[in-house]
Amino acid sequence: MEKQCIKEYMEMYSKIAYGKNLKYATKPEIWGALSTALMSQIVDKWHDTRKAYKAHKAAYYLSAEYLMGRALGNNLINLQAYDEIAELLKELGVNVNEIEEVEEDAALGNGGLGRLAACFMDSSATMHLPVQGYGLRYRNGLFKQYFKDGGQLEEADEWLGYGDPWSIRKDDYTVEVKFQDMTVKAIPYDVPIIGYGGEIINTLRLWQAEPLCEFNFNLFNNQEYDKALEEKNRTEDITRVLYPNDSNDQGKLLRLKQQYFLVSASMQDIVRDFKKHHGNVWGDFAKWHAIQLNDTHPVLAIPELIRILVDEEGEEFDKALDIARTTFAYTNHTILQEALEKWDIRLMEILFPRILQIIKAIDERLQTELGHKGYTMEKMNPCLILKDGKVHMANLAIYVGFALNGVAKLHTEILKETELHHWYTLYPYKFQNKTNGITPRRWLVLANRELAHLITNRLGNESWAMDLTKLKQLTKYIEDEGFLEELMAIKHEKKVQLAHYIEEKEGITIDPDSLFDIQVKRLHEYKRQHLNALYILDLYFRLKENPELDIPKVTFIFGAKAFPGYYRAKSIIRLILAIADLINKDEGVSKKMKVVFVSNYNVSYAQKLVPAADLSKQISTAGKEASGTGNMKLMLNGAPTFGTYDGANVEIVGESGEENNFIFGLRVEDIEKLQNNYNPRAYYEQNPDLKRVLDALVDGTLNDGGTGCFRELYDSLLNGVNWDRADQYYVLADFKAFKEEQEKVFEAYKNKKKWAQMSLMNIANSGVFSSDRTIMQYANEIWGINPVE
Ligand SMILES: *Cc1c(COP(=O)(O)O)cnc(C)c1O
Numbered sequence: 001m002e003k004q005c006i007k008e009y010m011e012m013y014s015k016i017a018y019g020k021n022l023k024y025a026t027k028p029e030i031w032g033a034l035s036t037a038l039m040s041q042i043v044d045k046w047h048d049t050r051k052a053y054k055a056h057k058a059a060y061y062l063s064a065e066y067l068m069g070r071a072l073g074n075n076l077i078n079l080q081a082y083d084e085i086a087e088l089l090k091e092l093g094v095n096v097n098e099i100e101e102v103e104e105d106a107a108l109g110n111g112g113l114g115r116l117a118a119c120f121m122d123s124s125a126t127m128h129l130p131v132q133g134y135g136l137r138y139r140n141g142l143f144k145q146y147f148k149d150g151g152q153l154e155e156a157d158e159w160l161g162y163g164d165p166w167s168i169r170k171d172d173y174t175v176e177v178k179f180q181d182m183t184v185k186a187i188p189y190d191v192p193i194i195g196y197g198g199e200i201i202n203t204l205r206l207w208q209a210e211p212l213c214e215f216n217f218n219l220f221n222n223q224e225y226d227k228a229l230e231e232k233n234r235t236e237d238i239t240r241v242l243y244p245n246d247s248n249d250q251g252k253l254l255r256l257k258q259q260y261f262l263v264s265a266s267m268q269d270i271v272r273d274f275k276k277h278h279g280n281v282w283g284d285f286a287k288w289h290a291i292q293l294n295d296t297h298p299v300l301a302i303p304e305l306i307r308i309l310v311d312e313e314g315e316e317f318d319k320a321l322d323i324a325r326t327t328f329a330y331t332n333h334t335i336l337q338e339a340l341e342k343w344d345i346r347l348m349e350i351l352f353p354r355i356l357q358i359i360k361a362i363d364e365r366l367q368t369e370l371g372h373k374g375y376t377m378e379k380m381n382p383c384l385i386l387k388d389g390k391v392h393m394a395n396l397a398i399y400v401g402f403a404l405n406g407v408a409k410l411h412t413e414i415l416k417e418t419e420l421h422h423w424y425t426l427y428p429y430k431f432q433n434k435t436n437g438i439t440p441r442r443w444l445v446l447a448n449r450e451l452a453h454l455i456t457n458r459l460g461n462e463s464w465a466m467d468l469t470k471l472k473q474l475t476k477y478i479e480d481e482g483f484l485e486e487l488m489a490i491k492h493e494k495k496v497q498l499a500h501y502i503e504e505k506e507g508i509t510i511d512p513d514s515l516f517d518i519q520v521k522r523l524h525e526y527k528r529q530h531l532n533a534l535y536i537l538d539l540y541f542r543l544k545e546n547p548e549l550d551i552p553k554v555t556f557i558f559g560a561k562a563f564p565g566y567y568r569a570k571s572i573i574r575l576i577l578a579i580a581d582l583i584n585k586d587e588g589v590s591k592k593m594k595v596v597f598v599s600n601y602n603v604s605y606a607q608k609l610v611p612a613a614d615l616s617k618q619i620s621t622a623g624k625e626a627s628g629t630g631n632m633k634l635m636l637n638g639a640p641t642f643g644t645y646d647g648a649n650v651e652i653v654g655e656s657g658e659e660n661n662f663i664f665g666l667r668v669e670d671i672e673k674l675q676n677n678y679n680p681r682a683y684y685e686q687n688p689d690l691k692r693v694l695d696a697l698v699d700g701t702l703n704d705g706g707t708g709c710f711r712e713l714y715d716s717l718l719n720g721v722n723w724d725r726a727d728q729y730y731v732l733a734d735f736k737a738f739k740e741e742q743e744k745v746f747e748a749y750k751n752k753k754k755w756a757q758m759s760l761m762n763i764a765n766s767g768v769f770s771s772d773r774t775i776m777q778y779a780n781e782i783w784g785i786n787p788v789e
Helices: 003-018 027-053 072-078 082-091 096-102 112-126 217-221 230-239 249-278 282-288 301-312 317-327 345-351 353-372 377-383 393-400 409-419 421-426 440-446 449-459 468-477 481-506 529-545 567-585 603-612 630-636 649-656 668-677 680-686 688-695 709-718 731-750 752-764 771-783
Strands: 058-062 066-069 106-108 131-136 144-148 151-155 175-178 183-194 201-211 289-294 328-331 342-344 390-392 403-406 431-433 515-520 554-559 593-598 615-618 641-643
Touching: 003 027, 003 082, 027 072, 027 082, 027 096, 027 183, 027 201, 058 112, 058 249, 058 771, 066 112, 066 603, 072 082, 072 096, 072 112, 072 183, 072 440, 082 096, 112 131, 112 183, 112 201, 112 289, 112 440, 112 771, 131 249, 151 567, 175 249, 183 230, 183 249, 201 230, 201 249, 230 249, 249 282, 249 289, 249 301, 249 342, 249 345, 282 289, 282 317, 289 317, 289 771, 301 317, 301 328, 301 353, 301 393, 317 328, 317 353, 317 393, 328 393, 342 345, 345 353, 345 390, 353 377, 353 393, 377 421, 390 393, 403 409, 409 421, 409 431, 409 649, 440 449, 440 603, 440 630, 449 468, 449 481, 468 752, 468 771, 481 593, 481 603, 481 752, 515 603, 515 731, 529 554, 529 567, 529 593, 529 688, 529 731, 554 603, 567 593, 567 709, 603 630, 615 630, 630 641, 630 649, 630 752, 641 649, 641 731, 649 752, 680 688, 680 709, 680 731, 688 709, 688 731, 709 731, 731 752
Parallel strands: 058 131, 058 289, 131 201, 289 328, 328 403, 403 431, 515 554, 515 615, 554 593, 615 641
Antiparallel strands: 066 106, 144 151, 175 183, 183 201, 342 390
């Protein structure tokens, strides 16, 4: 990177774009000028990468979500120009951190699924794999969260306020997407994905919806201003927000429109490119492309490809279906029934009847095939694509796709044995496992520069960042007191940094010398933040009773957004805030423990929380968390896992050893045995501590702001609400085991050397959780693509 060159560019850009000399530029302006300057530096390599890929089979990753976070710091790391640019900024009189901090997160995703897509982009580029991402350029990403009067409120996420220097609008690649009632333009915005080392630059193509015509001139002339802009607004609604509320029909219609908009634009783009380079030899299509469907959200790509081949290219239906059968693969991310997508046939009929017709034809082929295999209608039923007035998206993906994968070993086993057993008996060869991963560049090199330096220092060079299994070499320091002390000094430094940030952002003072016990992830009942909360309340009561209780000083930190329409998730946030309020205000107890719920948990907050964690809380009901990736980020940064045997926790503990983690609670087999005669009330009646904390929900100890939501939560755990049985997620059944395991944490934390060794064993054994490993497995075992020189 030419430092002088960057500086000159920034000076020029400041004049052109802001009309001022760079020395008068504000921080957001410096961010914009620097980002644009860096873009100018990578354009040639970006072009070269595209060209080099043309001679090879490529994979296309279709995802409705990309939870990218900030771009500047990550791109500087991957360009290996961080220190140089930090110096340049210093010459301009600003600190690189301050400039990084003004950037808004690109939060075009909800949680783990969207973050996985972002990590895969990074790893594909770093591994030189010809992979292109396709997604949507939501004008508003995931809502911003703040707390008021003890509960969560939301506001729009206007992430484009300072402009978008990290994408390039490509008007010449515009396509038209046709719905029954309207035709709209899809404009691509290309985001560069810089591979580590800066040589390879992949592309994430995000589509934005725009009207064919800006406004109706005649209506405007007649002074019907709102009407003149109606078409424009209706079109722009398609990519206005990530996941609009889908609890009513209008919302549902819009969500389905979004999905079709994404896949139609993407498939047209892929077909256009294929024709340009290979003519219309459709039999070769699958030799050049593999298309990965990230969950069911982009599954309409299957009928859309068939539509293009049949209606626009004149292929026969069965030939088109065969092409689809060799092109698409599907990733399943959840076994929660409520998350399996089913769309009303009626909605599809309204929006795109031709697509529905194609889905019907596919369903007929399925029924014929199963009929030949001797299936009765009853036996066929779980596999049907169309039934009960709905389109079952996962069934469409599994029937047509050539591969389907779960995202952790346990998850894939559950799919095979129970949830998708009917499919497994039909097509065992389609089933694969691809345990999730995380990119070590963002989650260690960028987020924990101090630890990265220590590792580079000890291993001799930086190559571990591209081959994370090299971290295993660190085990040789397991008895090296000097190394262990350095490791703990870095952890302490990250805790100090986090404490400063929390002080500034949340106005809460925490002690970096206390144990940081962290649970950060989306808020869901199955993730059981309320189990953690009830434990904390129990600890509070015990400290009130006995102020001399022998525990190390501890800070419990939560971060989580609740879906705005998910009532009980919001109650749980309110509960934790009320407990935090009770404890932090108690002069005696708060000397020993504090509770913080950080607001607006997102990728950039995660980058501060993860390196500062002493303990990683991963306590989902066994069998419910498909994989988790937060658990991997925390392991990589040296936090032992406190968790259930669920998702990738199983593999994490398999790598780093049970003795270096804290495993508790019911396992999948235990829950299977318990489920038909589970009686949560028995636990309540037999365990006085548990009774005490549950009663605190309804006896006035805790203030729910007059909402009645703590009573509802109490009822959901003890009595069942509506049609749901009591305590569906086995909170009460696991309470005692949780408490006993937490005692072990406190005991272990007292021995500083032992704790440092546990931390080291987690770091050293986290190599397999690099998304570089995951993406190479997709490349080799699903897509059949190779790294390109
Ligand atoms: C990694 C990550 C997640 C996923 O966390 P899990 O604990 O695996 O559910 C969600 N949100 C953000 C911001 C993340 O960085």
